[in-house]
Amino acid sequence: RAPRPEAANVKVRPDGTVKVLDFGLAKPVESHGPATSGLAQSPTITSPVMTAAGVLLGTAAYMSPEQARGRAVDKRTDIWAFGAVLYEMLTGQRAFPGDDVPEVLASVLAREPDWTRLPESLPQSVTMVIRRCLQRDRKQRMRDIGDASLALAGAFSADDVPLAPPRSDSRPAWRRAWPAVAAAALAALVTGLVAWRAWPVSETRSPTRFDYVLPPGQDFAMTQRPVVATIPDGRGFLYQARDGLYLRSIGELEARLIPGATDAIDPFVSPDGQWVGYFSARGVLDQRAVDGVSGQLRKISISGGSPVVLCAVSIPLGASWAADDTILFGQHTGIMRVSANGGVPELVVPAGENEEMYGPQLRPGGRAVLFSVTTRAMRAGFAARPNRWDDAQVVVQPLPSGPRTVVANGGMDPRYLSSGHVVYTVRDTLFGVPFDADRLVATGGARPLVQGVQQPVGVFAAASNYDISDDGTLVFISGAAPKRSLVWRRRNATTDEPIAAIPPDAYEDPRLSPDASRVLVTRAGDIWIYDIASGRSSRVTRDGVSLMGVWDPAGAQIAYSSSAGGNLEAWVTAADGSAQPRQLTRLGGEIHVDSWSPDGRSLTVHRHATDGPVGILIVPIEHADREPDVFVEGKPSAEGADFSTDMRYVSYLSIETGRREIYVRPYPGPGGQVTVSVGGGQEPVWSPNGEVFYRSLNGDRMFGVATATAPILKVGAPAMLFEAPYYISPTGSPRPQYDVTPDGQRFLMIATARGADAFAARPRIVVVQNWYEELRRLLPVN
Numbered sequence: 001r002a003p004r005p006e007a008a009n010v011k012v013r014p015d016g017t018v019k020v021l022d023f024g025l026a027k028p029v030e031s032h033g034p035a036t037s038g039l040a041q042s043p044t045i046t047s048p049v050m051t052a053a054g055v056l057l058g059t060a061a062y063m064s065p066e067q068a069r070g071r072a073v074d075k076r077t078d079i080w081a082f083g084a085v086l087y088e089m090l091t092g093q094r095a096f097p098g099d100d101v102p103e104v105l106a107s108v109l110a111r112e113p114d115w116t117r118l119p120e121s122l123p124q125s126v127t128m129v130i131r132r133c134l135q136r137d138r139k140q141r142m143r144d145i146g147d148a149s150l151a152l153a154g155a156f157s158a159d160d161v162p163l164a165p166p167r168s169d170s171r172p173a174w175r176r177a178w179p180a181v182a183a184a185a186l187a188a189l190v191t192g193l194v195a196w197r198a199w200p201v202s203e204t205r206s207p208t209r210f211d212y213v214l215p216p217g218q219d220f221a222m223t224q225r226p227v228v229a230t231i232p233d234g235r236g237f238l239y240q241a242r243d244g245l246y247l248r249s250i251g252e253l254e255a256r257l258i259p260g261a262t263d264a265i266d267p268f269v270s271p272d273g274q275w276v277g278y279f280s281a282r283g284v285l286d287q288r289a290v291d292g293v294s295g296q297l298r299k300i301s302i303s304g305g306s307p308v309v310l311c312a313v314s315i316p317l318g319a320s321w322a323a324d325d326t327i328l329f330g331q332h333t334g335i336m337r338v339s340a341n342g343g344v345p346e347l348v349v350p351a352g353e354n355e356e357m358y359g360p361q362l363r364p365g366g367r368a369v370l371f372s373v374t375t376r377a378m379r380a381g382f383a384a385r386p387n388r389w390d391d392a393q394v395v396v397q398p399l400p401s402g403p404r405t406v407v408a409n410g411g412m413d414p415r416y417l418s419s420g421h422v423v424y425t426v427r428d429t430l431f432g433v434p435f436d437a438d439r440l441v442a443t444g445g446a447r448p449l450v451q452g453v454q455q456p457v458g459v460f461a462a463a464s465n466y467d468i469s470d471d472g473t474l475v476f477i478s479g480a481a482p483k484r485s486l487v488w489r490r491r492n493a494t495t496d497e498p499i500a501a502i503p504p505d506a507y508e509d510p511r512l513s514p515d516a517s518r519v520l521v522t523r524a525g526d527i528w529i530y531d532i533a534s535g536r537s538s539r540v541t542r543d544g545v546s547l548m549g550v551w552d553p554a555g556a557q558i559a560y561s562s563s564a565g566g567n568l569e570a571w572v573t574a575a576d577g578s579a580q581p582r583q584l585t586r587l588g589g590e591i592h593v594d595s596w597s598p599d600g601r602s603l604t605v606h607r608h609a610t611d612g613p614v615g616i617l618i619v620p621i622e623h624a625d626r627e628p629d630v631f632v633e634g635k636p637s638a639e640g641a642d643f644s645t646d647m648r649y650v651s652y653l654s655i656e657t658g659r660r661e662i663y664v665r666p667y668p669g670p671g672g673q674v675t676v677s678v679g680g681g682q683e684p685v686w687s688p689n690g691e692v693f694y695r696s697l698n699g700d701r702m703f704g705v706a707t708a709t710a711p712i713l714k715v716g717a718p719a720m721l722f723e724a725p726y727y728i729s730p731t732g733s734p735r736p737q738y739d740v741t742p743d744g745q746r747f748l749m750i751a752t753a754r755g756a757d758a759f760a761a762r763p764r765i766v767v768v769q770n771w772y773e774e775l776r777r778l779l780p781v782n
Contacts, residue, residue, distance in 0.1 A: 060104040061094050065136045068105045076138045079145065083133025090126075091117040095134065109136075125154055207774045211478075212248055212255075212765040214241070220477070220763055222732035224461040225266040225316060226413075227477070228765060231273045231302075234471035238276060239765060240264050242698075245276065247302065250769075259304035265295075266463075270321045270340065271470075275299045277327055277340075279316035280307075297329060297338065310342040318359030318371075318413070318463060328360040328369065335360045335369055335397075349397050358389070358462050359413050368398045368440055370422065372412040372463075389413075389462050394424045396440050407442050408433060413463035418470065419772045420781040425464040428453050428479045434781045447779050454479035457731050460608075472772030478764045484727055486510060486519065486530075487751045491704070491721040491744070496751060501535030508729065509548055510748050512739040513555045519739075519748060520558065522547040527560055529575065540573060541581070548593045548735060551575070553600045559584070559621075561593045561605075568592075570605055570619055584619055585628070594735070595642045604631070604650065606639035616641045616652060618668075631667070640734035642686045643667065648709045651676065651684045651692050653734045660734070662694045664707070664715065676705050678718050683728075683736035689744035693721075695736075699728035702738075702747065727752050 060068075064080035067073050087095040095113040098104035113134060118127060129151045135141040142148060214220070218241050220227050227240035236249040244262045248255035261267075264278035280296040295316065298307040310327065317330025325340045328348070335349035335357055349369055351357055360371040374392035394408040407414065411424040411431060422435040422442065429451050434444040454465040454477040466476035483504035488497035502519075511520040519530050520540075527540040527549040540549070546562040559572045564581070567589030573581040585591050590608035594616075597603070603619045605628075615634030620626055632638040632652065640653040650667045653660055662677040662684045676684070681694040681703065692705045692715075701723045706716035727737050727750035739748045768774070 060098075060101045060108070061096060063105070063108055064138070065109055066138060068108050076141050076143060079133050079142050079148075080138075082145065082148070083130050083142075086133065087113055087118075087130055090119060090122065090130075093117060125151055207768050207770045209766065209768050212767060214239075214763045214765075215254075216762070218243070220730070221264075222730055223265045224456045224731055225279075225318075226456065226463050226465050226467070227267070228465050228467055228475055229267045229269055229276075230467040230469035230473055230475050231269055232271055232470040233273055234469040234473035234769065235273070237467070237469075237473075237475045237765070237767065238267050238269065239477075240267060245278070248765075250767075257304075258300065258302065260307055261300050261304070266316050266318060268319050268321055269302070270299075271323055274302055275321075275340070276302055277310075277319060277321055279313060279319070279329075297327070299340065308342065310340070311338050311345050315460060317357060320359070320361045322362040322366070323364075324362075324366060326362075328362055330357045330360055330371065332356065335371060348399060356388075358392075361414070361416055363396070363416060363440070364437055366399065368396050368402075370394070370396050370407070370414050370416050372414055372424070374412070390427060394422065398440065405440055407435065408446055411446075413466075415468055417468060417472075417772070417775070419472070419775055421775060421779060423449065423468070423775075425453055425455070425466070428455060428464075430464075430466060430476070432775060432779050434779060443782065444779070449775065449778055450474070450476065452479045453477070461731070468771070472770055472775075474766075474768040474771040476766050478766055482506070482752070485751045486521075487749050489702075489722060489724070489726075489747045489749050491702075491747070493722060496724075496749070499532060501533060502530050503535070507750055508727075508737065509735055510737070510739050510750060511550055512741065512748055513551055514553060514742075515555065516741045518555075520549045520551060522549065527558060538577070540575065540577065546571070550593055550596045550603075552596050553598055559593050559596055559603050561591055563589075570603060572621065584621070587628070592639070592733075592735070594640055597643050598645055598647055604641035604643070606634075606641070614639050616650075629668070631669075632665075638663075640682075640684055640736075642684060644686050644707070644709050645688050645690070646709055649713060651686045653682060653684055660697060662692065664692070664713065666713075674713060674715055676707075676715055676718075677703070682734055683738070684734075685736050685738070685740055687740050687744045688742040691744050693740055693744075693747075694718075695728070695738075699737075700725050704744070721747075724749075725752060726750060 062081040062084045064073065064077040067077050084095045096104055096107035096111065098107050129142070129148050132142040133148070221240040221242050223240065229238045231237060234250070236247055239246050239248070239255070243257070245258045245264045245267060246255040247258055258276065261276065261278065263280050265280070267276055267278045269276055277297070277299045280298050295313050297310045297313050297319070299310060300307045313329065314331055319327055319329035321327050321340065326337050327340055328335060328337050332351065334347055334351040336345040337348045338345040349357070349360070354375050355373055356375070357371050357373045360369050362369055372389070372392045372394050374388045389412045391410060392412040393406050394411045394414045396405045396407055407422050408424055408431070411426050414422055414424040416422055416435065416437065420434060421432045423430055423432040425431065430449045430453050431446045432449050433442045433446045436443050455461065456463065456465065466474070468474050484507055485504045486499045486502050486507060488499065490497070505523055508522040513520070517532060519532055521528050521530065525544040525546065526542060527546050529538045529540060530536070540558055541560070541562065543562060543564040545564055546560050549558050549560040551558060556575055557572055558575050559570060561568055562571045564571070565583055568591055569586060569589065570584040570591050570593050571581050572584055573579060584603070587607060592606050592608070594604045594606060601621055603621065605617050605619055606614050607617060608614050614637035615630060616632040616638050617628040618631050619628045631641065631650065636654060636656045638652050638654040641650050642652070643650055647667060649664050651662060651664050654663055659680045660682045661675055662681045663673040664676055665671055665673040676692050677694055680697040682697060683695045685693045687693060690707055692707055694703055695701065696703070702721045703718040704721050705718050708714040729735065729737055737750050740746070
């Protein structure tokens with residue numbers, strides 16, 4: 001009876017027929033699959049992702065040296081495994097024995113098989129094939145299994161003679177017959193392997209996942225647009241950080257900066273992976289628009305260099321690079337198309353009345369465009385409520401004309417995939433539907449696929465932070481919001497003073513009550529009040545769309561911005577909940593509350609237009625139906641206004657020099673402005689003690705500037721009070737993410753995670769390779 005090899009995928013039937021059940025020797029498996037026992041039972045793989053992470057998987061007894069070292073593998077790894085199986089079939093022993101996996105791997109890496117175990121009567125050609133298959137230097141190894149078939153047939157030898165002359169053999173008959181049995185099995189094995197290699201089958205690869213955590217000191221850009229994009233062939237992805245655009249190749253551990261692309265918004269990649277298209281951030285979201293044009297559509301080589309300007313644009317609303325070397329992009333007028341070499345864009349899908357379109361993608365064959373569409377406010381020039389994209393539709397529009405088809409109600413930022421699906425997002429969840437690209441219709445119901453996909457936030461936020469390559473690599477930014485803590489920081493101190501009574505959460509916009517005993521914060525779309533000493537909390541709003549709260553001088557009322565009425569407007573309510581909220585403005589939306597005047601009669605707000613600068617308005621509390629007074633017209637943009645205690649002056653932020661600086665000007669006027677900051681500044685607060693405080697542009701340093709307003713304005717030199725990486729708004733909002741006690745000695749700051757929790761709170765990108773396999777399993781296509 002012939003010994004049977006232990007390789008689980010080679011079986012001998014009772015009639016002696018050899019069956020090779022699976023030649024998937026380098027086929028990836030899911031990383032979370034259960035471990036199996038036995039040296040011959042573990043899956044024979046080396047996953048590229050796992051190898052990069054230092055994880056080794058494989059069948060130890062049949063693993064090639066390069067596979068055992070966790071290096072890149074190719075078909076020569078399968079040749080090695082074939083040789084190991086062949087040796088075991090002919091000798092009844094493993095080529096590389098050992099009692100456990102480490103011992104077997106050591107044998108693979110350092111020892112030669114015991115060649116004396118091979119039968120003496122074995123043809124020389126067979127011995128040569130085994131030796132060539134088991135060469136540690138794969139350059140010397142047999143390169144193709146077809147060569148093994150030729151070698152066994154004697155194609156590379158003048159003589160096919162035994163290693164030694166025949167001799168009498170007293171062994172039992174079954175032992176004398178074993179070489180012939182083995183030769184027959186070998187012929188079947190080689191024939192099956194050659195046929196398998198030649199058979200045109202598609203390789204099935206299971207999904208593998210890993211996280212890429214941004215290095216310390218690096219954060220995503222605050223563009224209010226997606227900041228990630230995949231390379232079409234899946235070999236890497238891009239992300240936009242504050243200092244520029246980075247390329248992270250799958251085979252590398254670190255990302256590299258693409259020189260020249262420091263101001264990118266909404267990046268996308270050409271089909272050949274050689275160019276990156278993007279909207280230039282110059283003036284796009286800071287509203288320095290001139291005749292409706294505030295930026296450019298550009299491209300840059302993926303290796304970096306000088307950007308190429310393709311055309312002028314207004315507010316960016318998504319783009320994609322089509323196979324015909326044209327670029328489709330969204331504008332307020334509709335979907336535009338321009339040559340990838342630049343030129344005059346043409347309008348291919350006009351926007352309807354009050355419509356806003358985002359993220360166009362040309363369907364295969366160029367017959368239709370897939371995009372998402374939502375409604376704008378009725379008042380011309382202003383955007384609708386901040387969460388308008390949550391109620392968008394995913395639609396497909398035939399070209400050059402034809403009836404628009406709705407693919408999904410309540411979805412945005414769609415992608416058509418070659419797997420036969422359309423995917424899109426609803427808040428933080430990626431959904432999918434089967435889609436017929438010929439008939440341009442969904443062929444099944446929607447299903448959630450991935451949760452926790454981050455959505456950009458802000459006034460002009462749109463779409464979601466995800467992308468999918470042509471080969472099925474899914475990349476998205478994790479949407480989990482890290483919790484933050486409220487802490488005290490004394491001026492000129494070196495450490496924080498934790499506020500233990502208030503538990504960590506995703507706090508924003510902290511405002512101290514007039515007596516500094518309570519703090520007002522935005523949390524999960526509502527306004528909350530916390531007692532600093534006890535930690536007791538009360539919820540001021542319950543609509544999920546409120547933010548930017550401020551106290552009145554008496555601490556009895558709260559003004560805030562909310563889109564509860566449709567558009568983002570100014571509201572006021574009692575701090576103790578004893579009265580119903582009252583809407584103060586009806587100006588068409590995008591009203592941001594900044595401060596309450598010391599006399600309690602008015603609010604300072606700033607208003608964002610979709611095409612135009614941001615201006616500062618003074619809104620009366622008791623006469624809300626009266627047209628607000630314009631304090632700063634906003635040419636260029638101005639926002640973040642705060643009164644001096646005597647109401648003779650107002651501090652605010654403007655970008656007229658090309659970067660944010662803090663200014664002061666007389667109230668109600670007339671008079672010119674005086675610059676307060678030096679070298680840029682943001683988040684101004686005018687303290688009751690007479691100082692103007694502000695933070696550096698990166699948010700790490702706090703400055704104080706002594707001022708006097710009577711009899712004339714006097715502004716001192718900025719003095720740095722402390723330096724630490726406290727929280728700043730990811731939207732780039734000018735609203736202070738801190739507050740100061742009336743005496744100007746203590747600052748209420750929002751602390752980001754530090755120490756052992758800092759790594760877990762770092763921004764991270766999730767990469768899922770071979771995601772199409774998971775998609776087809778979750779959402780089959782008929």
